[in-house]
Amino acid sequence: MTTRTTKREGVIEAWGRVSRPAIEVLGEDPEAITQGTPLSRGLGRAYGDSALPASVGGVVTNTTFADRLIAFDEETGILHAEAGLSLREIFRVFLPRSYYVPVTPGTSFVTLGGMVAADVHGKGHHSAGTFGQHVTGLKMRVADDAVVWCSPQENSELFWATIGGMGLTGHILEVQVRLRKLTSPWIHAASERLPDIHAMVRRLHETATQWPMSVGWVDCTARGSKLGRGLLDVGRWADPSEAPAEPPRQKPRIPLPDAFPRWLINPVTVRMFNWLWYWKHWQLRREGVVHPESFFYPLDMLAHWNRAYGRGGTFTQYQCVLPKDRPDAPAEFLRLLQRLGGHSFLMVIKDCGPQGLGMLSFPMEGVSLTVDLRIGRRTQGIVDALNAFVIEQRGRIYLAKDMLTRPADYAAMDPRLEQFLAVRKRLDPELRFRSAQSVRLFGDPAPESK
């Protein structure tokens, strides 16, 4: 009676605004809402079809009300919480105490479960690895509906298949993760303006040794000698001596109305925006203490920023990693993108360290590139061509962003896929756990649409 679950029928939307009719199962008890369901979904920040149901009108568990803290050990920094807990809440509760997750993605509107399933990485991949590398244990509901505990020591196959496994190994009910004790809850950041992509890649590698966190913003519309010009942001947690005495307060958010025309983002406005973004940083270099939200989550200040793509407008984010032994690959990627006519509001470039242990975890040693592409008639062709380039470079794409990659291309990119699918088959012989993405990419049978 007290563990009531609620069903919501409606259309659920991915962050790229692609959508699908679904029945969501919601509630405050993680065990109650995951019984018999085929997929969990958190705050819906996956851009593509990772958290959409395998069939039209299919069932998905929504974990966002199951968000309790269970324990926190100040000595070890280990936080134990239900999987629906948002990173934003962790920020609010733990940052003032100078603890935070060692790895954060570019938005705080993600759940713990989502961070594990996508094995998220952040500006600090070269120093801290992915989120999954700091997870010490998971409570899961597996294929036969049993609830089990897994960790690097216990049920380790299930554990490493779940880290980056896109929710296809079972429901994540609870997460134990080691938070990092911070020197202060503020960020000491520096940024520099760089004239081209070669300088950007060079400085990314150079700064990696001194700065635990870095990210580059690239003007993907600039051509010729300015190809890939951009801004490089680096940062570290500030020393107590330089940080303000008060902990940072969470900033209010400005909601964007769903009232933009679909033509708002076009080659001309994208070019203007990139030009402004680049020259807004008129100094060659800036340095100082900044608010951690401005550093980690600049876009969180606009609620629903994806509405900028207009009513009914959909978009995809294309993120790939290109291995370190191909230093010219980022420049070639940019030229290819420009030849294909893909224009992106911003392109993000990050330095990745060695690959982690998650069986399908995205990052590998090299450079990660990210662009947003409006979905239109030509987008499939652009993604196919970019994928062909990534395969040739022996790189791979990030499933949490993907919407349009073809199964053969993904298989060609990721030699680990076969092993993952074999493990998944052992854990879940009847493929109970499925998503729209697993049907599209891994050839799972699509259940009958309702």
Place this chain on the structure above:
Amino acid sequence: MRKVAFVGATKGMGRALSRRMAERGDQLYLLGRDADELAKAAADLGVRAGGAVPGVGMLDLEDPSGFSAALDGADEALGQFDTVVITAAMFATQDELEADAEFALRLLRVNFAHTVALCEDARKRLLSRGGGTLCVFSSVAGDRGRKPVAIYGASKAGLSHYLESLDHKFRADGLVTVCVKPGFVKTAATAHLSPPPFAGEPDLVAATVLAAIDAGTPMVYAPGIWRLVMLAIKHMPRVVMRKVGF
């Protein structure tokens, strides 16, 4: 720092409000009817407070015979509470209540008669020690008779009426009554309903209510925009209310 007997901290708006209170150092004694849920809520609040909550105890709004013992438990654990918060209540749609007369009667008892009985016990205790704060969650549904909330709204109208009278009668004696009127709030209990305009988030409601408790505001709409929404609805002519569906 308040010493709070909290009825309903395990779910929804109560969960959000109790978190805010624990985080700022208020001492909470949690009352509810599910021991397992209470233990989980206590753990969550303990992490936020940076130390264990003073305790939990059983209280079922369907069983008034247990109210006095429950408040005794709170008094003992807290060393006499100075604040009582009641967020617990039953909620159901008009269709559900019309279909099940027994269920409707239970809801009327829990939301009105039993909640008033609990408030009476708490009020006497607070007054006997020179005053305190009694914060009770009613609803905008009690502001005007409307088609979709005939029964639920009636239970809340009665409760609001009682709370307003308490404020008039005992404020001079030191009893601060805060009647909270949430509009539509997106909780697990309302997740299956499509949210109307101005639907609120539990966290925002919690912040608004906490400010009202500290200020001693006798009646607070949360989110605040509902004050205007209800003002308009209260002044709608009867002929209009008969036509519209809300």
